[in-house]
Amino acid sequence: MKSETMAVLLLVLLLCAESSIAQDVFSPSIDIIAEIEKLKHMDERIQKLEEALTNVLSENEALKTLVQESQNKLETVQKENEAKKxxxxxxxxxxxxxxxxxxxxxxxxxxxxxxxxxxxxxxxxxxxxxxxxxxxxxxxxxxxxxxxxxxxxxxxxxxxxxxxxxxxxxxxxxxxxxxxxxxxxxxxxxxxxxxxxxxxxxxxxxxxxxxxxxxxxx
Missing domain, CATH: 2.60.120.40 (Jelly Rolls)
Known part of the structure; x- marks a missing residue:
């Protein structure tokens, strides 16, 4: 009888241990959903930075074009002024x-x-x-x-x-x-x-x- 009682107790203890392990696995201390949300937000910020960088590069190219056009116009005006002398x-x-x-x-x-x-x-x-x-x-x-x-x-x-x-x-x-x-x-x-x-x-x-x-x- 005692042996049967001990077996029941061991079985109860084993079930408790497995339950605890399962809880640790399925309910970890780290909030995975929150971390996923953070990663999503980080990805959005990176995307916005990439878009901003693309805009800056486009504006830089436009500025280069404007500067070149201004230089060409200046050279033309200088040549015209020289011809007037x-x-x-x-x-x-x-x-x-x-x-x-x-x-x-x-x-x-x-x-x-x-x-x-x-x-x-x-x-x-x-x-x-x-x-x-x-x-x-x-x-x-x-x-x-x-x-x-x-x-x-x-x-x-x-x-x-x-x-x-x-x-x-x-x-x-x-x-x-x-x-x-x-x-x-x-x-x-x-x-x-x-x-x-x-x-x-x-x-x-x-x-x-x-x-x-x-x-x-x-």
Whole structure:
């Protein structure tokens, strides 16, 4: 009887132990559901961070594009401003003293001593100014001759006379100057022409000269 009682007691104790183990397994101290919720929230935060990073990268690319476009526009404006800077001044003889002419025909004067040539529109090899941009330009020229000689020069636009100076056998020295404002298209040419059988004089003082500049573009 005692043995049967002991067996029952051992069986009860074993059942209690198994129940306790089962409780520990199925009801652990860590809240798994809460941890899963935390992981879900963390995943949502990571996703939001990734979206924010993607937006920042997109904005960065857009900013790079904007900066590049601004640089391109700035370079274009700088080039346009450089093209608007046109001015030159030159005298007839590069050095020394002497006269030019007379000739049996018309002669384009080549002003060899260049004082300034901003924009490189004047060519001292030909004596011709070529307009680099459309605009209003101002030109002025001076000519000098000695007594008893005739001096006559004209300013030409594309080969057509626009204004002139003339001195016929002065008693002492003959001087003349003239100026004009012209509207030029790109490629229009301005030159100074010596009349046939006349001559001009120049020396280091620069008595015979040719100058011009862009007033404003059009």
């Amino acid at each position: 046109v001015a030159f001044s030159a005298k007839l003889l590069k050095s020394g003293t002497g006269k030019t002419g007379p000739f049996n025909g018309l002669k384009i004067l080549q002003y060899k001593k260049v004082f300034s040539n901003v924009g490189s529109a004047y060519d001292s090899n030909t004596g011709i100014f070529t307009a680099p941009i459309k605009g209003a330009y101002y030109f002025r020229f001076y000519a000098h001759s000695h007594s008893g000689t005739t001096m006559a020069v004209s300013l030409l636009k594309n080969g057509v006379t626009k204004c002139s100076v003339f001195s016929w056998k002065p008693v002492s020295n003959g001087n003349g100057s003239n100026g004009i404002v012209l509207t030029l298209e790109i490629g229009d040419q301005i030159s100074i022409q010596l009349w046939m059988k006349t001559w001009v004089y120049d020396d280091p003082a620069g008595y015979t000269s040719f100058s011009g500049f862009l007033i404003f573009p059009l």
